[in-house]
Amino acid sequence: MIISDNRPIGVFDSGVGGLTVLKELQNLMPYENIIYFGDTARVPYGGKSAPVIQRYSQEILDFLLMQNVKMIVIACNTASALALNKLKTLTSLPVVGVIDPGVRAAVKAVKGQKIGVIGTKGTIASFAYQSRLERLCSKIKVIAQACPLLVPIVEENMHNTDLARLTIDTYLKDFKTLQVDTLILACTHYPLLKPLINEYFDKKITLVDSAQETAIEVKELLAARRLVADTEKIGTERFFVSDSPDIFREIAVKFLGRELAGECLHHSWTD
Amino acid sequence: MIISDNRPIGVFDSGVGGLTVLKELQNLMPYENIIYFGDTARVPYGGKSAPVIQRYSQEILDFLLMQNVKMIVIACNTASALALNKLKTLTSLPVVGVIDPGVRAAVKAVKGQKIGVIGTKGTIASFAYQSRLERLCSKIKVIAQACPLLVPIVEENMHNTDLARLTIDTYLKDFKTLQVDTLILACTHYPLLKPLINEYFDKKITLVDSAQETAIEVKELLAARRLVADTEKIGTERFFVSDSPDIFREIAVKFLGRELAGECLHHSWTD
Structure with missing residues (x-):
């Protein structure tokens, strides 16, 4: 019997750029469910300091854990550079950076x-x-x-x-x-x-x-840990952003080459 | 008897850019004390939505009010465009945008x-x-x-x-x-x-x-409301930033043409 794990992969980025990673994940594993978090109210991460990036990444990790994800993909280079090691100490789930x-x-x-x-x-x-x-x-x-x-x-x-x-x-x-x-x-x-x-x-x-290389690594990791979803079904996608979902939807098209298929919801850090 | 009001002017910006306004304020009113807030952990404001900019501006207003300022200068064009009217409803102090x-x-x-x-x-x-x-x-x-x-x-x-x-x-x-x-x-x-x-x-x-025009407006407003500081003394400056004070100090030189004279402290939104 093949056991499948249909919990979503949690992907996050400072904003919209991480959609290039989501796209490659879907190309390679169209059957996986994905939850994407874009921290658009605090984007960009590129010029900010390590303690700030670590705090933001940790808040997003906590949010994704609440969504019952099976692993975390840090789709942002800056967060991967500055917060990957920190996040690994905070969860027993696999965490992959880019x-x-x-x-x-x-x-x-x-x-x-x-x-x-x-x-x-x-x-x-x-x-x-x-x-x-x-x-x-x-x-x-x-x-x-x-x-x-x-x-x-x-x-x-x-x-x-x-x-x-x-x-x-x-x-x-x-x-x-x-x-x-x-x-x-x-x-x-x-x-x-x-x-x-x-x-x-x-x-x-x-x-x-x-983005492409990360998708390959995620695929290998899911197989090795027996975390692969049911490959007979097409996976779903869901988006959360900390600023306007409408603005995100609009810019997303450029990165995905298509409209978002799944819902896009607002998550405010002070709610 | 001339009454002077030595409470500081509260100036805020999304980051370091508002220092061009601080510079003009000091050129015109070297005797005024100034507290400057730079929201460097969430910079830039330019691409974010109105509700987010309003929330950030309100948080900074609350912080500046705690510092006992006598007026607020929104040194950021985006926050002036999107949050000036909101802030005016939240305080009885004068609020000036750029x-x-x-x-x-x-x-x-x-x-x-x-x-x-x-x-x-x-x-x-x-x-x-x-x-x-x-x-x-x-x-x-x-x-x-x-x-x-x-x-x-x-x-x-x-x-x-x-x-x-x-x-x-x-x-x-x-x-x-x-x-x-x-x-x-x-x-x-x-x-x-x-x-x-x-x-x-x-x-x-x-x-x-x-920046220059705003300084002129602030000077007129302080005079009209009898809020001018003691003109015999040189004013002080103090800085608060939401990301690294060291990075801010470094970039500030480009905007001010000099090192910061006053202390620069970190203020974290989640502290």
């Missing part, structure tokens, strides 16, 4: 000895990617660059503008000069810039999309 | 009949500037533009880059085409871009800096 999957995929993909990482200021300053990469392979040289303008460019739909191209050039030219062959997109917004980044490097660089 | 001063100055300055406004998405979408300008002078045509990339450009010290120039061109070219002669800088970060914007318009446009 950093380790990206790191492992990059080490597998790299041809030379240089790996690039781009992310928010918080992610890059935390040194989370750099230290993990160097621990995994001491020969690897890591070049990291914070790119604070890329998130608003994605959110403003400016992908296809000269401004986006100049921003990419400003942030990424060192990777070109140094002939980096593998670049980790260490922010959930960046997968939407893949075409532009590929164009910039004439497709001569491997882009590691943490 | 919008009305900027609007009045723009109407005085305009030569033709077109006034431009640039600000965050929240400020522009609130229609606060547009409706006030049109109410004050029905002949005036208002052209408003949200410029979400300008705040990160200021915060990243990118003022003097080609990227900043291209961003300015992207957002402001319609003002040039339409021959707007007066432009309201409706975000506290924008005064730092004055040289660049002046260069873009060959100095042929009047830039209305809400």
Whole structure:
């Protein structure tokens, strides 16, 4: 007899960017139920300090635990960098961040000895990617660059503008000069810039999309722990956000390429 | 006998941008004591909804009232647009936002009949500037533009880059085409871009800096209500922030052109 576990996977992000992770989870495991929390009243996390990110992440964890989830996916790079270890001490459920999957995929993909990482200021300053990469392979040289303008460019739909191209050039030219062959997109917004980044490097660089890698890791983990849902059914999705559900619904389309199918509810931190 | 009121002026902003208002207040009234609150754990306000901004503003008001302030200055355009009326109903102290001063100055300055406004998405979408300008002078045509990339450009010290120039061109070219002669800088970060914007318009446009205008309004109000501090003494400054005081101290230098003189303390919303 195959036992299935239909409790939802709890996914959270500072806002809407984590939907790129939700999308990959659904691509790979369409039968899993997912609850997504977007902390849109306090977004972005990228420039905030570790104690603040840890407190916010812990509050979201508590909320997701109340929803009877079977595991937690931190779909936000900044929260993964600054709060993953803390959350692991607070629950017996499996907690997966987006950093380790990206790191492992990059080490597998790299041809030379240089790996690039781009992310928010918080992610890059935390040194989370750099230290993990160097621990995994001491020969690897890591070049990291914070790119604070890329998130608003994605959110403003400016992908296809000269401004986006100049921003990419400003942030990424060192990777070109140094002939980096593998670049980790260490922010959930960046997968939407893949075409532009590929164009910039004439497709001569491997882009590691943490969202895809994280979905693979989650699938393996669920199988290993016998937590897989009933694969005969299509999973459901449900969303909670701390600011307006309407605004979230609207922006979500850009990240998912479709309307939200499940309900989207407001959760206020002071209620 | 001249009676002086040495209670501090309470100034608040979503983060560090409101320091441009503090600076102008001190330029004009060096004898006033000021308490500044920067909501750095929840910054930015620009993309968040009205109910969220109102709740945050009310929490800050309550905090400032506990500090025994004599008046409130909302140094944030988004909070002025979305929460000024609400706060006025919650206290008997005078509450001044940055919008009305900027609007009045723009109407005085305009030569033709077109006034431009640039600000965050929240400020522009609130229609606060547009409706006030049109109410004050029905002949005036208002052209408003949200410029979400300008705040990160200021915060990243990118003022003097080609990227900043291209961003300015992207957002402001319609003002040039339409021959707007007066432009309201409706975000506290924008005064730092004055040289660049002046260069873009060959100095042929009047830039209305809400920070300066607000300081003038505050000075008049304090005099009219007999709330002026002892003018023989140099005023003090004190800062409270909801994220790291160290990060705030560091970024503050860019906005003030000097180190913070007063202490900077952490205030956590969940303490």
